Amino acid sequence: MAVAVATAAALGLAGCGSDSGSGSGGDGENVSLELLVPIYGDKTKPYWEQLVKDFEAENSNIDVKLETQSWDDIYNVMTTKMQNNKPPDILELDAAGPAYATDGALYKAEEIVSPETYEDIEPAFIDSAKIDGQAYGVPTVASTRALFYNKTLFEQAGITAPPKTWDELLDASKKISALGGGVYGYGMPLGSEEAQAETSIWAYGNGASWEKDGKMTIDTPEAKEALTFMKKMIDEGATQPNPGATDRTPLLDVFIQGKIGMIEGLPPIVGQINEKAPDLDWAIAPSPTKDGEPVTLGVADYFVGFNKDEDKQESIAKFLDFFYQQDNYVKFNDNEGFIPATKSGAEAAAAKPELKTFLESLPDAKFYPATNPAWGQTSGAFKSDVGQIETKSVDEVLKSIQAKADVEG
């Protein structure tokens, strides 16, 4: 309702032509679009700079103001922008982007791309970030997690196949840890960097869900069983020392150095390993779960368009359609090493063998309940507290996370 009224108001305003710059009238009106995107890697910024340039060359009346921010900073930048009531026109973010719809600030997903583009996007990804059945985010990249394992260490420890269940994982990890010499079986990063991901892989692997009926459900029997098993992995020496304070990125470097048997990773890691350690003998297997039932953590990022009562909707759609054009979009995913979220893009990606395990796990991917406004603080609570399972009881840790998730925001 609020959105409808706002749109009507926007149309009314545009009718008066109040905020046109040079006033050439009609389609030729000059529009400026603020675009805020996160930086995935070294290639992100040059990519967007080039894309904006190409787009402006075709659409001389649209001026795109590009702003790039690191993943560390982008949330704070957005908070400040919201506080000052100056959101960008287009924002790329994880599911925290679509969550801005609860403040009534966003265009609907189908309003910011053409119907053809909307049709081409994998419905599962659009569904992953719906709020009350309405999509606000258009997926840009997608990824799932899978188990990276070191084949050399597997051979030395006499393990023939990658583990499918938790028990097999524990067994294999202990065998590799027993090799000694600073080598550890399973890399478990529960430091503040991305503890929510590692925890979710385990909890989802036991059928847990972080949300039910709009409420955060952290302290559940399923999650408790998962965290208890994680604690068992730590206590029995199957993991690297001090998992509670180990961040993901430095630990991946240790895997790349060949001192960790197994670790959960994302598609872009493939490129990193190939670049940094071409000699490493490794492979990818689906994430182990409690009973071997295939499920893993899926993550997608989205474009959202902010409705600021200005007549920019058409320009936003023009820009996003340009982004989703086959060439531009495939290049974006190639750069970042992610899985494309469009049907046409997925066909192009299927040709790459290293993405096979990830593509296959897509149907079983379970997403964060990130459109729930409370997810931000819940994810934050995981980051700051879940590592404590190393020293505290699982009950205590789950209760403290649940309490932080329940705070009214």
Next chain:
Amino acid sequence: MQALPWLLPALVLIVGVVIFPAGYMVYTSFRDLSRFGKDRGWAGFENYVRVFGLDPLPTVLTNTVVWTVGTVVVTVLLSLVLAQFLNKKFPGRKVLRMVIIVPWAASVVMTSTVFVYGLDPFYGIINKFLVDVGIIDEPYGFLKNATSGFLSAMAVAVFVSVPFTTFVVLAGLQTIPHDVLEAASIDGAGKVQTYWSVVFPMLRPALAVAAIINIINVFNSLPILKTMTGAIPGNDADTTTTFMFKLIQNDRQIDTASALSVVNFVVIIVVIGVYLKVVKPMREVNA
């Protein structure tokens, strides 16, 4: 009143840079802000009630005291020694004086990051060194638990605070007239007595400046702890400053964090007030 036009630029600067931001901080602490930063109106003292109800607060406050007092005391002691040494004439003194500035000139985040890598149990060069010389048997995760992580961060805080403090003390030492020292030695004062009865009292103003600036700096320091102990779960290695940061970034409680920052601000003003009142460091020296 006649002076007003002349004072205006200074007043504008003070209002714009000091009073307005401080006032805005206090204002925010009485607002009810959504987790996305939307202002939902007046909150009264709700944010403050929430701050004082936070479970980790006692630990965090204790940490803050240990962090500030420990770092400043060790820094000042080391600097007194170092400044005394640098005040002597010896070959290469100029070079050494320059070298000592380096930790101060380098970005704190960079320095802390160097230590993060150095202390890493898998590939840290400091860890490797300690193992090689036999001080420890196997690499130790210095930054992997709250106590040793916090102490390591304090050591780095001392490391980056010493240069500035040393130079302030050194400047103080150089203001001591030579004839005073000569008079002391003619009166038969020994080296120790000269130091404590003549040199040290005359260093008071320099030490006051060094101590106050260090207290403020160390108390409000975020980057060292954020870089070095940021990965440690829980709040056992947090000071009020890093705790505030976690409230914003992890818990998304902007309003609670604002209230905590006002509390922080009041604490530092009280600490400095007490310091000035009790130690009277600015008092004139009566020889």
